[in-house]
Amino acid sequence: MASYSTNEFKGGLKVMLDGDPCAIVENEFVKPGKGQAFNRVKLRNLITGRVWERTFKSGESLEGADVVDLEMEYLYTDGDMWHFMKTDGSFEQYAVEKKALGDTIKWLKEQVVYTVTLWNDNAISVTPPNFIELEVVETDPGLKGDTAQGGSKPATLSSGAVVRVPLFINQGEVLKVDTRSGEYVSRA
């Protein structure tokens, strides 16, 4: 991999730090009046999701990380691993560990396309689409006619996620949900 100097650190660039692949979040050039220049850099560790803040001397460099984001369709789980398939027509499959799935585990639905992040060809994280349609498998019975705002109740979705929904929603309905906030958007 190529290496990148601090002045090439742009948001999204993938680099290696302390043995882990990281994505640059923010890069601030700092320089006191007449003094030496530094870069204050925020990086997201792509394995743990944690954000690190580090200072570098301007001009220092980091090794690039072989990280790619690929679109993949979710197929099934065998209980141990979760299996995804590339959507480029190659039918190539990747097995993903539970650790790499993280919170996405509660947004999994067969045939939906996810973004799978590969590092050296191993899946390290999975990002769900921003919006997903899921069926309500369990909630208190709906209140007829109560379509006005105000009042909500928990509903368990087919993927396992629990979201707050309006009182008029019934079991068996399909809902559109925002996976970033975990909030109900509308009936699908």
Added chain:
Amino acid sequence: MAIDWRPTASIETLRERARLLDEVRAFFAARGVLEVETPVLGHGGSTDVQLASLSLEATTPAGRERLWLQTSPEFHMKRLLAAGSGPIFQLARSFRDGEVGRRHNIEFTMLEWYRPGFSLDELIEETVALIRTVLGRDPGPLRRRRYRELFREGLGFDPFSIELDALRQLAGERGGLDMRDAGRDGCLDLLMSLVIEPELGHEGVDVVVDYPASQVALARRHRDPEDGEWVASRFEVYLAGLELANGYDELIDADEQRARFAEDNAARRQLGLPEVEVDRRLLAALEHGMPAGSGVALGIDRLLQLALGRASVAETMAFATPNC
């Protein structure tokens, strides 16, 4: 991807910028300070180890020559002072390679002015008055902060007397990086940037004075009245955590200036940095004689950023470097 051709500042901001630059000119006109324009290109450049100069080759009457894009208009303006110009100011395009960020742009506008006969204190007063004019509001009281006091209060050690190894360890811990090979000033610069600077200028205008003699740049030195330690006769002005201006009791001694240029270039060789052509015409002007006095350089884009409440200097310029 669509090509981003649009300005980095809104047209409304550019109108405000023009209006504020008019106010800067009116400020100096009222004080009898002459506006001058000096070249962006020069035969010499800044030797300062911390500044990366850009240069180009041009065909001149002397043939193919290397010319340096000026990192500030200082050398040309000092030659005008030596020629008897009296007080002068300039809004000068200046260039510093590699400096891009929220507060930096490779090409920027420096408001620089010189006051023959002014003490550093008189120039500090005038600098704060200029800042007040451009801001259009009272930035709060002026506080003089001594460099070593800031370190004693903010970090609990004396920056002049601390052992180098202890300083390296402290700087490394604060910054989360390896400073074991760093020099004294490198460590102090890091701590200044990370710890001290962000806290400055929130209750008024903080003016930092009495810098270590090793950070003298092109200022004179004087003895610290407290313990007779040599300190640099310069100041920096901070507002809202931003460094706005850098002023000197100007060095006017040609031999001392020549020695500092040579030291800088020696340090450059040691660090593997390119040497910069020394400005011989400036040295000749100093030999002829430049009146004693004070001068200051103020990053006008940053002041406009504060005055207009923008998030970065890029938003005060028609086209910032990434978009130029």
